[in-house]
Amino acid sequence: MNNPKLWTKNFLIISTANFFLYFTYYLLMVTITIFATEKFHASPSQAGLASGIFVIGILIARIFSGRYIDQVGWKKMLYIGFTFFLITTCLYILVNNMYFLLINRFLNGAAMGIASTATGTIVAKVIPNERRGEGTGYYTLSLTIAASIGPFLGMFITGHASFYMNFIVCIILLVFSFIAVFFVKVPRLEFKKEQLEQRKGFSLHNFFEIKAIPISIVATIIALGYSSILIFITSYTKEVNLVDVGSLFFVVYAIFVLVSRPFTGRWFDKKGENFVMYPAILLFATALFILSQTHKGFSLLSAGALFGLGYGTTSSSVQAIAVKVSPKHRIGLATSTNFIFQDLGIGIGPFILGYFVPLIDYRGLYMMMAVIEFICIFLYYFLHGKK
Structure with missing residues (x-):
């Protein structure tokens, strides 16, 4: 019996888009403290906050995006996440004070939480059940490679060019992935009436x-x-x-x-x-x-x-x-x-x-x-x- 196909167009696009998401995440995570220190003379605690507040944004967004992704629609949530992430990444170029930086880092993290929840949900659906472990393993390679290349390239760019070049590189790659996700065909998921009723209300289960x-x-x-x-x-x-x-x-x-x-x-x-x-x-x-x-x-x-x-x-x-x-x-x-x-x-x-x-x-x-x-x-x- 032949295994169902894993390397489909949808799988490749979502994995690539996820790579660029996490590439931006890790590149900016290791360099944003330097940016805050050199650009705004931030203290070590303020620079650390500029890095950590991003994760807070991710956590809050994931709680609510996981709750509402089925109602909003998987593909629509994907578009919202990538659009929001691209816009907030562009805003780094306009940052002119520490308060602006902290607000944008939080919003950028929230956008990351929405987009990565959408990519993770969609890829879980396009991976055949018979190849669940293998497919998830290959998919998470996008994160692993991003975690290796992102910090290295970020430090290299910071040491050899203007710090703003980090933002420009991230924006270019995110534009590419933003265009690519429009070609993803997201499988439809039908919900029974009782399943929809269970989603109503404000409870931990939801x-x-x-x-x-x-x-x-x-x-x-x-x-x-x-x-x-x-x-x-x-x-x-x-x-x-x-x-x-x-x-x-x-x-x-x-x-x-x-x-x-x-x-x-x-x-x-x-x-x-x-x-x-x-x-x-x-x-x-x-x-x-x-x-x-x-x-x-x-x-x-x-x-x-x-x-x-x-x-x-x-x-x-x-x-x-x-x-x-x-x-x-x-x-x-x-x-x-x-x-x-x-x-x-x-x-x-x-x-x-x-x-x-x-x-x-x-x-x-x-x-x-x-x-x-x-x-x-x-x-x-x-x-x-x-x-």
């Missing part, structure tokens, strides 16, 4: 998909570990005198995600999610442990490789599981629920973990996170694996 919450809790703990690397790896490599090698950490991470994604996705579909999730979480915990013991460049890059195999696999798998366990008519809510929980882990991670650094230093922090991620294996078992 903002979150309850069946997706257990795996989303696991996703939060995994994302917490990811945030410890994303935020503190640069400072850590300076502390252990591995700055030059440290610049290659995320490159190695991306390479191993790219290499592993094809077969981990197929294993998910053919052997089940437990076959993939247990070893992936263990590999992630091992990566954090090696990171805590790093003294040489080889061990640092080895941790990057295991990080790619571990976190790179879990991040796509939890999204596929959230959709898999949820009713078809609540795919939008399942997608936004999983994203919200992952964003919470990444968003609150730096704030919480930052308190531990003065107490146990970076090595102690990564050892602590290794233990937490190892415990997450049992959390996964009780919340989803045993079922």
Whole structure:
């Protein structure tokens, strides 16, 4: 029996559009603090707020876009999100004070939340159920590659050209993706009368998909570990005198995600999610442990490789599981629920973990996170694996 087709025009367009969304996200996330500091002489806390308020915008928008995406329409929500995101990205060129920057960062984050919820919902529908793990894995590669290229290119442009060139590059790429999404054919989803009645009112059930919450809790703990690397790896490599090698950490991470994604996705579909999730979480915990013991460049890059195999696999798998366990008519809510929980882990991670650094230093922090991620294996078992 032949597998249904995965690499359709719709799948390719949505994946490409998602790449440009996250490319802009990561490029500006690592450079906006420099912009705020140099342009408006912002204090470190103000510059940090300029970066973090974007995530707040994402979270708020995802809660409401997941709630209303079915009523508004998936394709219409896609257009709204991309239009809003393109406009607010253009507005960066006009920013002339710190207050304007903070407001626009919040609105830009909200637009990102709407657009990414729409792309995640639509791609969940166009991926055949028989290839759910494989398709979700390839789709989330757009995020992984963006997370590798965006920060690198942003820092390169900042160091070799005017800072405003960052905005221009993002705008050009977003215009391209904005045009492309108009050629997406979004599958129609018919709702029964009782399903529409359930959506009325203001209740938790209408903002979150309850069946997706257990795996989303696991996703939060995994994302917490990811945030410890994303935020503190640069400072850590300076502390252990591995700055030059440290610049290659995320490159190695991306390479191993790219290499592993094809077969981990197929294993998910053919052997089940437990076959993939247990070893992936263990590999992630091992990566954090090696990171805590790093003294040489080889061990640092080895941790990057295991990080790619571990976190790179879990991040796509939890999204596929959230959709898999949820009713078809609540795919939008399942997608936004999983994203919200992952964003919470990444968003609150730096704030919480930052308190531990003065107490146990970076090595102690990564050892602590290794233990937490190892415990997450049992959390996964009780919340989803045993079922």
